[in-house]
Amino acid sequence: MNIQKEKNKDFGPTHLSRMDDLLGKRPGAGSSWLRLIGYCLIAILLSTHLHYKLPEPKTHRGVDLKTGMTEFSERNAMETISYLSDTLGHRIVGTVEEAQSADYLKNMIGGYKQAAAGIPGAPKFDVWVQQETGSHRFDIMDHMVLKAYTNITNIIVRLSCPETSDVSAGRSCENNAVLVNSHFDTTLGSPGATDDGSGTAVMLDIIRVLSQRDWSDYKNSIVFLFNGAEETLQDASHAFITMHELKDSIKSVVNIDACGTTGREILFQANSREMIEAYKQAPYPHGTVMANDVFRTGLILSDTDFRQFVQYGNLTGIDMAIYKNSYLYHTHLDIPKHLEPGAIQHLGENTLAIVEHLAKNTSLTGIVPTSEVVFFDMHGLFFMVYSWATAFKIQMATVLIAYGFIGYIIHKSSQSTPYRSVSVLVWSYVRSTISVWISGTIAILLPVTIAIFLTSSVINRHMAWFGHEWYGAVIFVPMGLLGAYCVQYLFYSLPGPQHVDVEYGLFNSLVAAFAGMTLLTTLTGVASSYFSGYLLCDNVYALIDIFVPLTGRMGVDTPVDVIISIIFGSVSFLICLPSMAHIHRFGKQYLAKILVVIAIGQTAILLSVIACGGSPGGWSFPYDEMHPKRLFIQHLKNLTSGESYIAVAEADKGPYINTVLDSLKVELNVDVEKRLGSENMKDWDSVYPFSHFLGGYRFNTEPYIRTHANDVKVSQAINLADEFPGPFPVLTVHNDTYNSATGVRSFSIYSMAPSYTWTVISFDGHVVDWSIQNEAPLSYPSHYVVRHVTGFGNDGWKLDLSIKVPEEERPLAEIGKWKMQFEFTALEKEGFADRGEERLIGGVGMLGVIQRALPSWTSTTWLSSSVQEWEL
DSSP, X not given: OOHXXXXXXXXXXXXXXXXXXXXXXXXXXXXHHHHHHHHHHHHHHHHHHHHHOOOOXXXXXXXXXXXXXXXXXXXXXXXXXXXXXXIIOOOOTTSHHHHHHHHHHHHHHHHHHHHHTTSTTOOEEEEEEEEEEEEEEEEETTEEEEEEEEEEEEEEEEEEOOOOSOHHHHHHHHHSEEEEEEEOOOOTTOOOTTTTHHHHHHHHHHHHHHHTSOOTTOOSEEEEEEESXXXXXXXXXXXXXXXXXXXXXXXXXXXXXXXOSEEEEEXXXXXXXXXXXHHTTOSSOOBBHHHHHHHHTXXXXXXXXXXXXXXXXXOEEEEEEEEEOGGGTTSTTOSGGGSOTTHHHHHHHHXXXXXXXXXXXXXXXXXXXXSOEEEEESTTSOEEEEEHHHHHHXXXXXXXXXXXXXXXXXXXXXXXXXTSOHHHHHHHHHHHHHHHHHHHHHHHHTHHHHHHHHXXXXXXXXXXXXXXXXHHHHHHHHHHHHHHHHHHHHTTTSSSOOOSSHHHHHHHHHHHHHHHHHHHHHHHTOGGGHHHHHOOHHHHHHHHHHHHHHGGGSOTTSOHHHHHHHHHHHHHHHHHHHHHTGGGTTOHHHHHHHHHHHHHHHHHHHHHHHHHSSSTTSTTOSOBTTBOEEEEEEEEEETTTXXXXXXXXXXXXXXXXXXXXXXHHHHHTSOEEEEOHHHHHHHTGGGTTGGGGOEEEEEEOHHHHHHHOSOHHHHHOSSGGGGSOSOOOEEEEEEEEEXXXXXXXXXXXXXXXXXXXXXXXXXXXXEEEESOTTOOOOSSOEEEEEEEEEOTTOOEEEEEEEEEOOGGGHHHHXXXXXXXXXXXXXXXXXXXXXXXXXXXXXXXXXXXXXHHHSOTTEEEEEEEEEEXXXXX
């Protein structure tokens, strides 16, 4: 053989692979692809089964019939959830339903305490009801919110070691407690079956279980906090951890919340090795440090009480939530019938195992906060936990082994093919490794072009993938595969040495490519860098389950189509990995045919999206009754100007708001006014700071009310505000003083707002002091928004302010005539009650009018509020 000719020959996929050399035959293209696709489908189906598998719900009363041991029962929990969400409904702070929820919990806890009284070895059972007043600063997405609360309610239960002759042991047990927290209030517009009826019900049944067990070998106490004001920006947890007598005994926290209605709970926040190790005791673990890292980025517009315990209590802990199918989160659809059987059993058994382990087997003292821990589960079968230092060693060792393997392959190849030097072989691997990296990059980024195309003003098919999580795979993955395979095709024509056997060489280059990715991501120090090495399907499912529904509430300015296209571009790269080498088996021409087929398929999908996404019922129309478009609708009555408006806001990027607006225009017979920037945010002060993420429109309802009123006084009123139904909020000034030496005016604002809740006061000024606790005002003039909430039975609150009067206006302050302007918004309690009540104006109720005009594929949070400007 002419060695020189062999060196210059274009060695390509016409050569047999190493395995085919051994077998002495090569399967046909069709058979080969069917086998590969079959193996991949089996892996996907197995992963899907394991990822969505739930334990069998316990339908008995919570006592094992064989052993007599108390155990967690989904049946018991579902009875609590049903009562809270079906019977009571919306449990918004300040409403009677909030008070009724607290009464229900106190009665249930009292029954469990009585039942435990006669059981040998039963724990000491203490109960507190905390009603507290306070304030704090709450920042979200770079927006400052000042929060104040009056007489909000917490119900606290402590199970501790039974009283014995060893007093010091009992005191030690009580002084070291793990806190278990959930909230029983709900947000506007939702009956809160899972958020957080699920956590409340789980805690209640765990109290039943643990209070009937023998506590003689327990070391620590367990404190259960049923907090009554989380949805108002975590007021009740703040009250407990800063003011309750037990706060100093709390050493760690297990927080339970929910943003979905199906599937397994997930461990998505953790800040210590010991608490993650405790989670390892869960019988059905599901968690990943990747969720921890994503949550810290702020991309997820949600937060939990965990923040208050860490910020004010300096606690370590874990944060868990049911998260799948969050299309229904914070909507009227969060009801018991949409809870998947087994989801509560999963959450309950896991939580019970974790807190029992912490109470029995840990010291709880000396736990050090850290983020340098890697953790993940393998489809719920087992849970891995190790330090970042260990992860660094494992991942760097993996890199060294991978490159050592490639070096060995190069060495052996140079001996078996002497006409190819080591340098040529090295460059062939460098070339093919680069092709893998570029394939991955293009696979991730090329689907963005689909997103840009579909959301262009000409096509206008935003969020076509929103209806079901897997739609994104249909729409974006083909383009990702096309990009990845195109790169491989182009590398045939680029100069440089190729492998003798391209399939075998590229297979080894995949190892080299991922070793390089692992090296780079490890050096970044991000805990979830293990993901680049393991590429767990479980994590991919979790990422999609979280982010696709989340885009329905990420705000009108967020490029959600681009975000989802990147996620599914990443999925396409994962999908093509098993075939990346295989596509070279049958040569360049066969690869070209594959590209043509994928391109035709992608084109057909795009045409289908365009054809079927323009109206409800089409497969790519984003919304339906179980995947609704979120709307906020507010009847805004201005007591100062006499204006009455229906304000409409959307929480997502979908363009189908025009359908809603057109229906309302017909119903109200008035034009719509688009509200931009600060005007729109001012309309929505009642839900500040989320007003920053809402797109807004407004309809003047005065013509409709005057036309349809059954009272001639309303029809002919000069100022419609004179006919608005009361009572109305009142602001008054007390303890008003002015210091001429400092130019500071100090005063107290008293608010009386019977039948209102979630009041908001906003103003501009240079504040030098106030009654907001543990937070200094800004050192310069600014715009402030103070949100206030009162518990049921309380109508008023007080805000103390000291304001530096502008120098040019101090002469007015000297004679007591300098005034500040305040805007005060208050939500009427009827406006979001399950009963659909509202305050009529001349017999006209706008709630029914709006409901008639709304499509079935929307979910509405209805607010009715009064706003007034005050000179104080």
